[in-house]
Amino acid sequence: MQAGQPGERRSEVARDGARPLMSVRGLGIRFKTSQGIWQATRKIDFDIAPGERVGIVGESGCGKTITGLSILRLLPGNFAGLDGKIIFDGTDLASCGARQMRSIRGKRIAMIFQEPMSALDPVFTVGHQIAETLRVHTSISYEEARAKTLEMLRRVGIASPERRIDDYPHQLSGGMRQRVMIAAALICGPQLLIADEPTTALDVTVQAQILELLRDISETSQTALMLITHDLGVVAETCTRMITMYAGEVIEDASVDEALVRPLHPYTSGLLRSLPHLSPRHGRLPSIPGRVPSIAEMPNGCRFRARCAHATKGCEAEQALQDAGGGRKVRCWRFAELNLPGALHPPETSVAARVAAQ
Amino acid sequence: MTAASAEPSREPIVSVRDLQVRFQTSDRRATVKAVDGVNFDVRRGETFGIIGESGSGKTTIGRALVFLLKPSAGAILHDGTDPLALSRKQFQSHRRDYQIIFQDPNAALNPRMTILASVLEPLELAGIGTKAERERQAREALERVGLPQEFGERYPHQLSGGQKQRVVIARALTLRPKLIVCDEVVAALDMSIRGDVLNLFADLQRDLGLTYVFITHDLAVVSHISERVAVMYLGQFVELGPTEAVSERPLHPYTQALLSAEPRPLPSSMRLEERIVLQGEVPSPIDPPTGCRFRTRCPHAQPLCAEQAPEWRELKPDHWVACHFADPNFSPDQEPPEETP
Numbered sequence: 001m002q003a004g005q006p007g008e009r010r011s012e013v014a015r016d017g018a019r020p021l022m023s024v025r026g027l028g029i030r031f032k033t034s035q036g037i038w039q040a041t042r043k044i045d046f047d048i049a050p051g052e053r054v055g056i057v058g059e060s061g062c063g064k065t066i067t068g069l070s071i072l073r074l075l076p077g078n079f080a081g082l083d084g085k086i087i088f089d090g091t092d093l094a095s096c097g098a099r100q101m102r103s104i105r106g107k108r109i110a111m112i113f114q115e116p117m118s119a120l121d122p123v124f125t126v127g128h129q130i131a132e133t134l135r136v137h138t139s140i141s142y143e144e145a146r147a148k149t150l151e152m153l154r155r156v157g158i159a160s161p162e163r164r165i166d167d168y169p170h171q172l173s174g175g176m177r178q179r180v181m182i183a184a185a186l187i188c189g190p191q192l193l194i195a196d197e198p199t200t201a202l203d204v205t206v207q208a209q210i211l212e213l214l215r216d217i218s219e220t221s222q223t224a225l226m227l228i229t230h231d232l233g234v235v236a237e238t239c240t241r242m243i244t245m246y247a248g249e250v251i252e253d254a255s256v257d258e259a260l261v262r263p264l265h266p267y268t269s270g271l272l273r274s275l276p277h278l279s280p281r282h283g284r285l286p287s288i289p290g291r292v293p294s295i296a297e298m299p300n301g302c303r304f305r306a307r308c309a310h311a312t313k314g315c316e317a318e319q320a321l322q323d324a325g326g327g328r329k330v331r332c333w334r335f336a337e338l339n340l341p342g343a344l345h346p347p348e349t350s351v352a353a354r355v356a357a358q
Numbered sequence: 359m360t361a362a363s364a365e366p367s368r369e370p371i372v373s374v375r376d377l378q379v380r381f382q383t384s385d386r387r388a389t390v391k392a393v394d395g396v397n398f399d400v401r402r403g404e405t406f407g408i409i410g411e412s413g414s415g416k417t418t419i420g421r422a423l424v425f426l427l428k429p430s431a432g433a434i435l436h437d438g439t440d441p442l443a444l445s446r447k448q449f450q451s452h453r454r455d456y457q458i459i460f461q462d463p464n465a466a467l468n469p470r471m472t473i474l475a476s477v478l479e480p481l482e483l484a485g486i487g488t489k490a491e492r493e494r495q496a497r498e499a500l501e502r503v504g505l506p507q508e509f510g511e512r513y514p515h516q517l518s519g520g521q522k523q524r525v526v527i528a529r530a531l532t533l534r535p536k537l538i539v540c541d542e543v544v545a546a547l548d549m550s551i552r553g554d555v556l557n558l559f560a561d562l563q564r565d566l567g568l569t570y571v572f573i574t575h576d577l578a579v580v581s582h583i584s585e586r587v588a589v590m591y592l593g594q595f596v597e598l599g600p601t602e603a604v605s606e607r608p609l610h611p612y613t614q615a616l617l618s619a620e621p622r623p624l625p626s627s628m629r630l631e632e633r634i635v636l637q638g639e640v641p642s643p644i645d646p647p648t649g650c651r652f653r654t655r656c657p658h659a660q661p662l663c664a665e666q667a668p669e670w671r672e673l674k675p676d677h678w679v680a681c682h683f684a685d686p687n688f689s690p691d692q693e694p695p696e697e698t699p
């Protein structure tokens with residue numbers, strides 16, 4: 001496949017193409033806490049196709065990070081159980097042996113985090129850390145590993161990598177550290193890269209560079225990307241598909257364009273409406289009343305019920321992620337009868353709209 | 359009061375002239391020019407936005423505005439008066455009119471104090487009124503920010519992030535300030551409650567005639583809330599003007615890049631085709647580039663830019679910029695494709 005124009009959407013190709021690279025079904029995670037067992041996420045279903053870029057969005061605490069971590073089985077000590085299946089290229093990661101998991105983690109599925117400093121070891125040079133990942137997973141000489149590391153550092157946009165390869169993490173800027181993290185994640189040529197808030201700690205102009213790099217790498221090397229973020233703008237710029245989570249569940253799954261223009265879930269719609277827009281409007285921002293229920297007091301049926309303007313008695317019934325047609329999924333009893341607004345503000349006030357209109 | 363010729367309502371509530379703030383690095387071997395020659399006025403009743411990337415000096419300006427730190431050079435006038443020329447006692451009471459609120463409500467609230475006690479604290483420190491009067495004012499302030507009575511008896515950990523930020527706002531309001539510097543006040547809040555808190559700021563401004571200096575790195579927030587906005591880069595303002603002009607017809611190459619880098623939650627058909635992706639990162643404020651500070655990353659830099667610092671000039675009415683080559687007729691629609699690999 002050729003690299004496309006930046007920003008071009010390939011969701012249709014990806015979704016209707018080959019069988020999924022990864023298929024998550026009924027995934028749930030439980031934790032032991034002082035107040036008993038907490039069900040942090042439940043019944044999570046989604047697919048990722050080879051080379052597809054999927055954004056996972058939702059508010060703080062909705063379960064994005066632990067979903068990413070559970071795919072790699074990097075679970076915290078107090079974790080009490082994992083339900084469901086994570087079929088990755090034929091292997092169930094939820095039940096496979098520890099040895100098999102180690103051979104996949106870092107090699108075929110890699111993960112990068114928000115704060116690269118916490119993932120890089122301060123006492124080793126960045127070159128050493130990247131080359132080690134390669135040497136753990138392949139039988140390759142030191143010289144070869146170093147040569148590949150240099151090439152990868154160049155690939156992620158580090159200028160004069162031969163001068164940087166022997167630097168320690170603290171000698172690099174935040175943006176360079178994140179590039180080093182990406183280089184380390186990509187060195188074994190993974191089929192899936194899980195990126196958890198990779199640009200949240202960076203400035204917008206550097207963020208734009210990193211997002212472009214992720215998009216470019218996914219397009220040229222067919223690496224699927226699972227991008228975890230709370231920033232809907234980041235998803236719109238980078239991904240082809242958007243999965244929205246709320247209170248530990250997936251509530252909507254659609255192509256980015258569809259989700260932004262015609263969201264099917266009242267929560268997705270509410271979020272999009274509440275975003276301040278780049279154009280000055282000075283009006284009141286629509287907002288979603290109330291707050292996310294805590295794990296300890298989760299209601300039955302629709303978890304968004306207490307905040308939803310469209311709630312009816314029927315919404316108390318247990319529900320599942322429903323097929324909404326056209327490859328879309330939604331967890332709402334009333335999606336077919338609601339006609340919800342999306343992200344578009346009055347188009348005449350926005351630069352983007354003016355440019356697009358030409 | 360100075361400037362008898364000016365209409366009273368147009369007299370700036372804050373005037374900043376040639377402001378410089380320097381810090382010693384921790385090893386004391388170098389000087390950080392955190393703010394290096396900034397000029398602006400804040401008009402009564404407006405919301406004045408300041409945007410810029412991490413380390414550009416926004417918080418430092420905010421802290422200097424409320425005299426939490428002393429300028430290294432230059433002047434800051436409040437209502438035409440230099441607070442540093444006041445007696446210590448006058449200065450203490452004067453300061454109450456100028457408050458600052460920070461990003462993290464957790465850092466601002468004592469976890470062992472009830473909400474009511476936290477809101478009462480500034481009134482007690484200022485020794486205002488009787489105990490009963492103070493309590494009434496504190497409860498009023500909590501009601502003002504939309505927190506029901508019973509919240510007064512709760513502790514911070516029993517509140518959500520948005521509720522805690524409301525408490526911090528209530529605390530600043532008890533002293534009935536004229537101006538509040540809001541430093542990244544919605545950055546730590548979840549998306550679905552940000553709108554609520556921004557609405558609250560707008561309501562308070564309308565009802566109490568407050569002036570805000572709104573500091574943020576979020577362009578969407580700043581364009582939503584501010585009448586005017588200043589763009590900071592490496593300790594200096596590079597552009598200042600009405601929000602609409604700055605966000606839709608930016609004059610400075612850095613503002614143009616910042617706007618084009620901002621990820622927009624828009625479908626692909628409505629997004630900008632060409633974006634300006636800046637190379638590299640912000641240089642250190644210890645040793646900023648000569649001439650124009652943006653020249654190391656500017657797609658339009660010329661030899662002149664290294665030799666001479668651009669003048670801060672009013673290129674269009676009320677619209678200031680510091681760039682040798684800024685073009686008053688620039689419109690983003692005509693931006694030539696630049697630097698898009």
Ligand SMILES: Nc1ncnc2c1ncn2[C@@H]1O[C@H](COP(=O)(O)OP(=O)(O)OP(=O)(O)O)[C@@H](O)[C@H]1O
Binds near residue numbers: 032063
């Ligand atoms: N070790 C743990 N023990 C108990 N509960 C946990 C643990 N780790 C996470 N949780 C809970 O699981 C839920 C999901 O957490 P997670 O970190 O996945 O959220 P997130 O969506 O990534 O949020 P954020 O945007 O803030 O990063 C939260 O309610 C969190 O409190």
Ligand SMILES: Nc1ncnc2c1ncn2[C@@H]1O[C@H](COP(=O)(O)OP(=O)(O)OP(=O)(O)O)[C@@H](O)[C@H]1O
Binds near residue numbers: 382383416417575643
């Ligand atoms: N007390 C201090 N001592 C030394 N240097 C300081 C001090 N306070 C700030 N600085 C430096 O001054 C510069 C400006 O910092 P400031 O906090 O004002 O930036 P900012 O624009 O608010 O950034 P951010 O968006 O990250 O909050 C930075 O280089 C910072 O490291």
Ligand code: SF4
Binds near residue numbers: 304
């Ligand atoms: S199921 Fe009912 S309460 Fe839940 S989102 Fe749909 S309409 Fe609202």
Ligand code: SF4
Binds near residue numbers: 656684
């Ligand atoms: S003065 Fe020169 S380097 Fe600075 S912003 Fe203008 S064109 Fe760019």
Ligand SMILES: [Mg+2]
Binds near residue numbers: 064065066196
């Ligand atoms: Mg997380």
Ligand SMILES: [Mg+2]
Binds near residue numbers: 417418
């Ligand atoms: Mg700051």
